[in-house]
Amino acid sequence: MLNLLGSVAQFEREIMGERQREGIAKAKRDGKYLGRKPTAMAQAGKVREMLAAGISPGAVAAALSISRASVYRVVAASKAKISAVP
Secondary structure: OHHHHHHHHHHHHHHHHHHHHHHHHHHHHHOOOOOOOOOOHHHHHHHHHHHHOOOOHHHHHHHHOOOHHHHHHHHHHHHHHHHHOO
């Protein structure tokens, strides 16, 4: 009896997951599923300006309400962009 109940529950979970994937796909097609807006990269210019002014990465992160790792990610992206230019 327990095996039967477990099988039914597993089947229902699979159906729910399928419906969820279909809903997400439909929302993406309709342009309603965009994900989270980028926060640190949207402020990359301010991050670079503040760092160039001599402000520490921790202070930049606190001032812009982003993580310190995001500050370093912006710096790394800037360096990669500069080194990619021939």
